[in-house]
Amino acid sequence: MKPRLRPPRFSGRLHDARTATAIGRWLGAAVLVCFVTGVLSHYLQHPPAVLANRLPSRPAWGYRFTQGLHVAVGTAAIPLLAAKLWTVYPRLFVLPPLRSVRHALERLSVAVLVASAVFELFTGLLNTAQWYPWPFSFISTHWAVGWLMIGALVLHLAVKAPEIAAHWSNRSAGTLALPAEDGPDRRSLLTAVGAAVGAVTLTTVGQSFTPLKDLDLLAPRHPDHGAQGLPVNRTAARARVSRDSVRDWRLRVDGPRPYELTLAELRALPQREVTLPIACVEGWSKSARWTGVRVRDLLDRAGAPAGARVRVVSMERRGNYRVMEMGHHYARDPLTLLALRLNGEVLTLDHGYPARIIAPNRPGVLQTKWVNSLEVL
Structure with missing residues (x-):
């Protein structure tokens, strides 16, 4: 039994x-x-x-x-x-x-x-x-x-x-x-x-x-650890962006009146300073001071309509967020910059030199680094 x-x-x-x-x-x-x-x-x-x-x-x-x-x-x-x-x-x-x-x-x-x-x-x-x-x-x-x-x-x-x-x-x-x-x-x-x-x-x-x-003992990120006092998720090396590749950099703005700007010409435009956070999907975030040119000013110069969306293209060769789009609320917000400086210093290559996007209320992956062009949609 x-x-x-x-x-x-x-x-x-x-x-x-x-x-x-x-x-x-x-x-x-x-x-x-x-x-x-x-x-x-x-x-x-x-x-x-x-x-x-x-x-x-x-x-x-x-x-x-x-x-x-x-x-x-x-x-x-x-x-x-x-x-x-x-x-x-x-x-x-x-x-x-x-x-x-x-x-x-x-x-x-x-x-x-x-x-x-x-x-x-x-x-x-x-x-x-x-x-x-x-x-x-x-x-x-x-x-x-x-x-x-x-x-x-x-x-x-x-x-x-x-x-x-x-x-x-x-x-x-x-x-x-x-x-x-x-x-x-x-x-x-x-x-x-x-x-x-x-x-x-x-x-x-x-x-x-x-x-x-x-x-902050157990978190994988500390908000103070990183170049220029700000953490970095995607480095220039991972994005395959080098000093040589940005040496002859020019920003292209495509719209009804397309134009190009060198870094020196971009720096000569009126500069704005804003304090905005970088907030990443992994959970870390930190506010920083950003200096650069308002995106709305660049779009106005290209003749962009008030309600137009903007496509931002990065110099990095591959990546899920190499191309990013912004609605007109972001593109026209006075806090949205094509940033050239971080906390008073020129951007490091890891932080997007020569220029990157910084905008309010946006995930960090959409704050595009190594910006190559802005396209009015």
């Missing part, structure tokens, strides 16, 4: 609905923030045709705030997800595995939700370090799986709504067969999870929230 398989017994406490709901509230809020800010980030980087000429250039700090929040909350969600999975993993061993259609639907939603959440946090964390040990495109895959995760979360919440409602408030802690003596242990667990979230946040958020930069 074959021995009968028995499900494993779990001696640990707090693997209950009340604890799972308490942690789930925090995790759900984190997922919602990450999803909303992720959608904003994606549409700012890759606007659909209907938004291409309508995206606003203000507030100037908008992308810095939303993307910094996206990465900070996503990082904080890692210990939250780990704690949530710890509270519910014994349910994986419940027998029979499928008791009804509702139970099967619940398990399917949980499987998709857990897999997509782990994938989003894992790939997002590696993206902050610019490490991509996979063959697929991070941006498109992260975007698609984000929608899959939200769909699975909505389904999961719909299926579990009665149980979540029953355990939502603190008054439910001693009801529904939950031992009252678990209350102190539950509070200790939640305090420990909150402390972990706080520690992770304090040691990483300084890469975008510069008042805390001295505590």
Whole structure:
């Protein structure tokens, strides 16, 4: 006679609905923030045709705030997800595995939700370090799986709504067969999870929230580390731009009245100074002083219509953002410059010498370096 398989017994406490709901509230809020800010980030980087000429250039700090929040909350969600999975993993061993259609639907939603959440946090964390040990495109895959995760979360919440409602408030802690003596242990667990979230946040958020930069111990970027006091993601060497290739550089502006300018002629035009942040999708950001010529002045000289979009072409030979387009709100904003200097110094080659774009409320990948031409569309 074959021995009968028995499900494993779990001696640990707090693997209950009340604890799972308490942690789930925090995790759900984190997922919602990450999803909303992720959608904003994606549409700012890759606007659909209907938004291409309508995206606003203000507030100037908008992308810095939303993307910094996206990465900070996503990082904080890692210990939250780990704690949530710890509270519910014994349910994986419940027998029979499928008791009804509702139970099967619940398990399917949980499987998709857990897999997509782990994938989003894992790939997002590696993206902050610019490490991509996979063959697929991070941006498109992260975007698609984000929608899959939200769909699975909505389904999961719909299926579990009665149980979540029953355990939502603190008054439910001693009801529904939950031992009252678990209350102190539950509070200790939640305090420990909150402390972990706080520690992770304090040691990483300084890469975008510069008042805390001295505590920036675990983030892959420090806002002060880099040439001219500003980090660099894509170097001139990676872009295959050298001093020799920019020696005879001339800016071409194509429009109804096209023209070209040498660097000396560009420097002779009225110069403006603005303070704007560089904010990158990896989560780091820092404000700096930029000096150069307003893009709107260059477009006016070329006879560009007021509502025209602008295509910016870089000297780099290849790259996903070698060609960038700006809607008229960006192109006409007085803060948008073809920058020649950074923090009072001539741009280094890594920062885009001889000229680069700096505009408000834009992802760093769209602040094109080594600008070769401006084309009125």
